[in-house]
Amino acid sequence: MNLLLSSNQHNIHQHITITGSKSESNRALLLQALYPTISIENLSNSDDSQVMQKGLQVHNGTVDIHHAGTAMRFLTAFFATQEGRDVVLTGSQRMTERPIKILVDALGQLGADITYEKNEGYPPLKIKGKKITKHQVSLAANVSSQYISALLLVAPTLENGLELTLEGKITSVPYIKMTLALLEEIGVSTSFNGNVISVNPLAKISEKTLVVESDWSSASYFYSIASLVEVGSEISIASYKATSLQGDSVLQEIYKQFGVETSFNKNVVKLKKVKEIPQETVINIDLANAPDIAQTIAVSCFGLGLKCELSGLHTLKIKETDRLEALKTELTKLGANISVTNKELFLEPSEIIKEKIAIDTYNDHRMAMAFAPLALRVPIVINDAEVVSKSYPDFWKDMESLKIKVQG
Numbered sequence: 198m199n200l201l202l203s204s205n206q207h208n209i210h211q212h213i214t215i216t217g218s219k220s221e222s223n224r225a226l227l228l229q230a231l232y233p234t235i236s237i238e239n240l241s242n243s244d245d246s247q248v249m250q251k252g253l254q255v256h257n258g259t260v261d262i263h264h265a266g267t268a269m270r271f272l273t274a275f276f277a278t279q280e281g282r283d284v285v286l287t288g289s290q291r292m293t294e295r296p297i298k299i300l301v302d303a304l305g306q307l308g309a310d311i312t313y314e315k316n317e318g319y320p321p322l323k324i325k326g327k328k329i330t331k332h333q334v335s336l337a338a339n340v341s342s343q344y345i346s347a348l349l350l351v352a353p354t355l356e357n358g359l360e361l362t363l364e365g366k367i368t369s370v371p372y373i374k375m376t377l378a379l380l381e382e383i384g385v386s387t388s389f390n391g392n393v394i395s396v397n398p399l400a401k402i403s404e405k406t407l408v409v410e411s412d413w414s415s416a417s418y419f420y421s422i423a424s425l426v427e428v429g430s431e432i433s434i435a436s437y438k439a440t441s442l443q444g445d446s447v448l449q450e451i452y453k454q455f456g457v458e459t460s461f462n463k464n465v466v467k468l469k470k471v472k473e474i475p476q477e478t479v480i481n482i483d484l485a486n487a488p489d490i491a492q493t494i495a496v497s498c499f500g501l502g503l504k505c506e507l508s509g510l511h512t513l514k515i516k517e518t519d520r521l522e523a524l525k526t527e528l529t530k531l532g533a534n535i536s537v538t539n540k541e542l543f544l545e546p547s548e549i550i551k552e553k554i555a556i557d558t559y560n561d562h563r564m565a566m567a568f569a570p571l572a573l574r575v576p577i578v579i580n581d582a583e584v585v586s587k588s589y590p591d592f593w594k595d596m597e598s599l600k601i602k603v604q605g
C-alpha cells in the first residue's frame with residue numbers, strides 16, 4: 198500500500214490517544230508469563246506486542262516473531278530458562294540479519310542450551326529450556342541493550358538471581374533502567390552500580406496491575422508535526438505520565454529547540470508551537486540514549502531547513518533496516534545534502550523540498566512515520582505504508598484526524 202499524503206493545514210488543534218509503549222508492553226507481557234498474578238492496562242496494540250503475546254504461549258514448535266527485536270531477544274532468554282519447552286525461534290528475513298550472539302553466549306555462560314539453525318550469531322535459534330542455577334555472567338553492553346533487558350527480565354525466576362557485568366560503553370541506557378524499574382514495581386530487588394547489575398530471585402508476587410504508559414517514540418511524530426506548523430498550533434496526546442520510564446520522553450527537552458513546548462494536564466500532554474526558529478539554528482544531539490527518535494529529528498530538521506548534527510547513532514545500522522543508509526537515500530531523493538558515518542549524521546540546511554517523491558520504507562515503521570510530517574510542506578508518497586503496524590497500527594487514521602489528506 199503506497200499512500201499520497203498532502204495538507205493545506207497550517208494551524209492544527211487536535212487530540213490523539215496513542216497506544217501503549219511497545220517496550221513497556223513487551224516487558225510487562227513477559228513478566229506476566231512468569232508471574233500470572235500480574236494484569237496489564239493500556240497494552241500496546243502493535244504487531245510486536247501481538248507476536249510477543251502469541252510467542253509466550255508456545256511450548257513446543259516454531260515461534261515466528263516477524264520484525265520484533267524485543268520479542269526475539271526477550272523470548273530467547275525466556276525459552277532458554279523454561280524447563281521442558283523446546284522451540285525454534287525465528288523471524289522475518291531482516292531478523293535473521295540482526296545479531297544475537299552476545300545474548301546467546303551470555304545465556305551459554307549460564308548453562309543454557311541454544312544452537313543456531315542457520316548462520317552462527319543470528320536467528321533462527323533452536324532453544325531447549327533448562328533449569329539455570331549459575332548466576333554470574335559478563336556481556337558486551339555497546340551493541341544492544343535488549344540483550345541485557347532480556348537477561349534481567351528472567352533473572353528473578355532463576356534460583357540464585359543474576360549478577361551481570363557489563364563490558365564497554367553501555368548503550369540505550371534508559372531501556373535498561375525501564376526494565377529494572379518494572380522489576381522493582383512488581384517487588385523484585387535490583388541494583389545497578391557502575392557496570393554491575395544484580396537482580397535477586399523472587400518466587401511469586403501478589404496481585405499487581407502494570408499500567409503501560411503510551412508510547413513516547415510514537416509521540417515523536419506529533420512533535421515533528423508541531424514543529425512544522427504555525428505558531429499557536431496545539432496537539433494533545435494521551436495517556437502519559439509526568440515521570441516516564443521511557444527515555445524517548447526526552448522529546449520534551451529536545452523539541453524546545455524546534456519551538457515546541459510541552460505541558461502536562463493529568464495524563465494528557467500538550468505540544469504547542471510557541472515560536473519560529475531562526476534559520477541559522479544548528480541542532481546538535483547525541484542520541485545514544487534515544488536511538489528510535491533519530492529519524493524523526495533528522496526529518497524535522499530537513500523540513501525546517503535547519504542544519505543538523507546527530508551522534509550516538511551506532512545502533513541504527515542493526516535495527517529494522519540500516520537506518521543511517523535509509524535516511525541518507527531517502528532525504529537525498531527529497532533534495533537534502535546529507536552525509537552519514539557508522540554513528541553520525543550531518544545534514545546541511547536546505548531551502549527546497551522536492552514534491553511528490555516516493556519514500557521507500559525498507560520494512561521499517563519509523564521510516565514511514567518519520568517522513569509523514571513532511572506532508573505539511575509538500576505532497577509526499579510513502580511506499581509500503583502498512584509497515585507502521587509494527588508499533589503504531591492506527592498511525593494513518595491519526596494522521597487523517599490531523600486533517601492530513603491520506604490517499605491510497
Ligand SMILES: O=C(O)C1=C[C@@H](OP(=O)(O)O)[C@@H](O)[C@H](O)C1
Pocket residue numbers: 219220221267340341342343346368369372488489512
Ligand atoms: O528494550 C527496548 O524495548 C528497546 C531498546 C532499543 O534497542 P537497542 O538497545 O538495541 O538500541 C530500542 O531501539 C528498541 O526500539 C526498543
Ligand SMILES: C=C(OP(=O)(O)O)C(=O)O
Pocket residue numbers: 264265266267268489516517563588
Ligand atoms: C528498533 C526498534 O525495534 P526492535 O529493535 O524492537 O525491533 C524500533 O522500534 O525502533
